[in-house]
Amino acid sequence: MAEQARTRVAVNGYGVIGKRVVDAIALQDDMELVGIADVAFDWRIQVAARKGYAIFAATEERLEPMRKAGLDVAGALGDLLGTADVVVDCTPKNVAAKNVTIYRKKNVKFILQGGEKHEVTGHSFVADANYESAIGRDSTRVVSCNTTSTVRTLTALKHAGLLRKARGTLLRRATDPWESHLGGIMNTLVPEPEIPSHQGPDAQSVDPELDVLTMAVKVPQTLAHLHYWTVQLTGAASKDEVLNAFRASSRIALVEIGDGLSAINAVKEMMADLGRPHDNLYEVALWADMLKVEGDELFYAYMVDNQAIVIPDTIDAIRALTGRERDAKRSIAATDRSLGVGAITDALGRG
Structure with missing residues (x-):
């Protein structure tokens, strides 16, 4: 039998x-990165070119400026899309929604990120929760970092038959670390002006059955988000039952x-010591020794790497849209192997 094309x-x-999606694609045996489009020609794109990635201008207007900056630009976005089965749009918030018309015209499947609205694709994605519903679609949206972590943890409890309803408080980092010199907050806390905050309804765009409500506050640090959750269980449970439910998710x-x-x-x-690129934490890091169960109430906290947690799900979304892998568990396992997911458990001797 002939080998299936990547x-x-x-x-x-x-x-x-x-850039994290690009590096993850390069690690997949069943995928080929055909190129990167952008409008910039600063150090980030120059590093991408040094890595050997094909560079394209995201707009026709940026083609010549990028070439004048010394970049070997292979063409514009339309040229790149002509070579692709799927495009992953990682442009800034609200830019991607405008690109959708181009993707549809080029008849290329596309994946958006959580900054865009659910309605743009009509489907929102977290691999642990709804992989199968994305199979063969022309598009999906990988939800935000906070929503991804919310759906992952609540799905683990739901699959174990433990989840009734959940209420979460999110401590949100002020800005991305690389641009903290440009803005952010200092010496203050900024509550999101509405309850529920947007993450709860966003989680329900992935799984409408979730009874979830969130509150959020922006805090003056840039490393990661921190979540605190209070969950009403379906009945009294032991701490071991809850931990085993979480252990069932590799992520x-x-x-x-x-x-x-x-x-x-x-x-x-620890991520740096494990050799993770960019110190990426792809998993939800949940503190097991502070987790508490009181009758049918569960209390726990975890850390969310806003720059990395959505990367595995984005890789899985590529497989789902193309229908290349129809089994969620097999796709998740393949992605996890390529990214080294599970290394934390192994390093701590809990494998």
């Missing part, structure tokens, strides 16, 4: 998420304060 993937936008890593992982900076340092 899925040809383009990435539009080489920022915080885009939830149980960590402990007793291991010295007492703060989000310590967890990030």
Whole structure:
């Protein structure tokens, strides 16, 4: 039998998420990165060119300026899309929605990120929860970092028959670390002006059955988000039952304060020690030793790497849209192997 051709993937936008998606695609045996489109010609795009990635201008107007800056630009976005089966749009918020017309005209499947509205694609994606419903679609939206973590953890409880309803408080980082010199907040906390905050309804766009409400506050740090959750269970349960439910998801890593992982900076340092690119934490890092069960009430907290958590789901979304892999567990396992998901558990001797 002839070997199946690899899925040809383009990435539009080489920022915080885009560069991580690009590196993850390059690790997949069943995918081929055909190029990167962007409007910039600063150090980020220059590094991408040094890595050997094909560079394209995201608009016709940027083609000549990028070439004058010394970049070997292969063409414009239309040229790139002509070589792709799927495009992953990692452009800034509200830009991607405008690109959808181009993608549809070129008849290329597309994946948007969580900054765009659910209505743009009519489908929102978290691999643990609804992989099968994305199979063969022309598009999907990988939800935001906070929503991804919410759906992952609540789905684990739901699959174990433990989840009745959930209420979460989100401590949100002020801005992305690489641009903290440009803005953010200092010496203050900024509550989101509405309850529920947008993450709860966004989680319901993935799974309408979730009874979830969120509140959020922006805090003056840039490393990661921190969530606190109160969950009403379907009945009285033991701590071991809850932990086993979380262990069933490869993308939830149980960590402990007793291991010295007492703060989000310590967890990030562990990612560096594990050799993760960009210190990426792809998993939800959930503190097992502070988790508490009181009758049918569950209390827990976890860390969310806003720059990395959506990367595995984006890779899985590519497989789902193309129908290349119809089994969610097989896609998740393949992605996890390529990214080293599970290394935290192994390093802590809990594999």
